C-alpha cells in the first residue's frame with residue numbers, strides 16, 4: 001500500500017527544515033525526502049538577521065544557539081582604502097541585530113538532527129524523481145532510494161525546497177530566465193592562520209575590485225574562512241586550468257586580503273558556479289508550493305539567499321496549515337505577491353550594485369546616519385518594512401541619490 005502523509009517536503013536545507021519544524025509542531029504528518037547524505041557541503045554561509053525570526057518562530061533557534069557559530073553583527077564593504085561598515089544594531093527597522101556566519105554542513109546538520117530528535121520523518125539519500133498531481137491537488141511522488149529501489153508517497157501538499165535541485169521547476173516546466181545578468185563565482189575554504197586578532201579578523205567582508213567584480217571573506221568560529229570571488233563570466237572564462245589555479249589567480253585581485261591568504265592551501269578544490277541567478281513562472285499551484293532557492297535565486301552580494309529560503313518556507317507553511325483547516329487562501333496575494341515584493345526590493349539593490357550607484361552611496365563621505373540606518377535595515381533582510389523609504393522607493397531612491405553625488409550636489413544628501 002502506498003504511504004500517505006499530509007505534507008511531503010523535498011530537500012532538508014534551511015527552507016525545508018523551517019517548513020518541517022513549523023508544520024510538525026502544528027501536528028501535521030510530515031515526510032522530508034533529502035537526496036544527499038548529511039553533513040554535506042553547500043554554499044550560503046553568511047546569514048541575515050531576518051532569518052533569526054524564522055528560526056525562532058519555527059522552534060529551531062535554541063538548537064542553533066548551542067552550536068557556537070560565529071556571530072555576525074554587520075558587514076564590511078571595502079574598496080582600496082575606502083571602508084563602509086554596517087552594524088545591524090544601528091538599523092531603522094525593529095528586529096534582530098545579529099545573526100551567524102556558518103559552515104552550512106554543520107548548520108544544516110544541526111537543523112536536521114534536531115528535527116529527527118523531535119520525531120520528524122526525514123530520509124537521506126532518497127531522491128524525488130517524479131510527481132503526479134490529480135485535479136484536487138493530491139499528489140503521488142516517486143522516490144528512488146540509495147539502493148535504486150523506487151517507491152511512491154501520497155501527500156495532500158508538496159513543498160518543494162529542493163534548492164539548486166529545482167525539482168518542480170524542472171518537472172512542471174516552471175523555469176524562467178532571471179531578470180539579472182549572468183554572472184559566476186568561484187569559492188573555497190582555507191585555514192585562516194593569518195587571521196588578525198579581535199573583531200576585524202572575524203568581520204564578514206566584501207572586497208570590491210570594481211563595480212562588476214568582488215570577493216567575500218566569511219570567517220567561521222573554527223578558524224576556517226570561506227573566500228569567494230564573484231564576477232563577470234568574461235573574467236571567469238578567461239582563466240585557464242584547474243579551479244585551484246583559477247582561484248589562486250583571481251585571489252591576486254583582492255588588494256585588502258591577498259597577503260592574508262596568499263600562501264595557504266585551499267581545504268578543497270575551489271567550486272565554480274556560473275549563471276546562478278534563477279527564476280520561475282509561478283511560485284505555487286494546486287497542491288504544491290515552491291520555497292527557497294528552488295523558486296528564485298538572485299545574487300550573493302547581499303547574502304539574502306537563506307533569509308528568502310526561510311521567509312518563503314515559513315510563509316508557505318502557515319498558509320498550508322490554514323488551508324488544510326478549511327480556511328480559504330488567496331495564494332496569489334498572500335504568498336506570491338508577498339514574496340515577490342521582497343524579491344523586487346533586493347533585485348533593485350543588486351541591479352544598482354552592479355551599475356555602481358549603490359557603491360557610490362556606500363563609499364560617499366561624510367556618511368548620512370539616517371540614510372545609513374535605512375539601508376542597513378535592507379541589508380539585515382527587513383525588506384517588507386514599507387515605512388522605510390529605502391524599501392518603499394527601492395526602484396528609484398538609490399539611483400537618485402547616486403545622481404546627486406555624481407553631480408556634486410552632496411549638500412542635498414547630507415541634509416536629508
Ligand SMILES: Cc1cc2nc3c(=O)[nH]c(=O)nc-3n(C[C@H](O)[C@H](O)[C@H](O)COP(=O)(O)OP(=O)(O)OC[C@H]3O[C@@H](n4cnc5c(N)ncnc54)[C@H](O)[C@@H]3O)c2cc1C
Pocket residue numbers: 010011012013014015016033034035036042043044045046047048126127128129161162163164165166167185228273276291292293294297300303304305306307309
Ligand atoms: C556563489 C553563491 C554564494 C552564496 N552565498 C550566500 C550567502 O552568503 N548567504 C546566503 O544566505 N545565501 C547565499 N547563497 C544562496 C544559498 O546557497 C541558498 O539561497 C540557500 O542554500 C537556499 O536554501 P534552500 O533550503 O532553499 O536550498 P539548499 O540549501 O540548496 O537545500 C536544498 C536541499 O534539497 C536537496 N535536493 C535537491 N534535489 C533533490 C531531490 N530531487 N530529491 C530530494 N532532495 C533534493 C539537496 O540535496 C539539498 O540538501 C549563495 C549562493 C551562491 C550561488
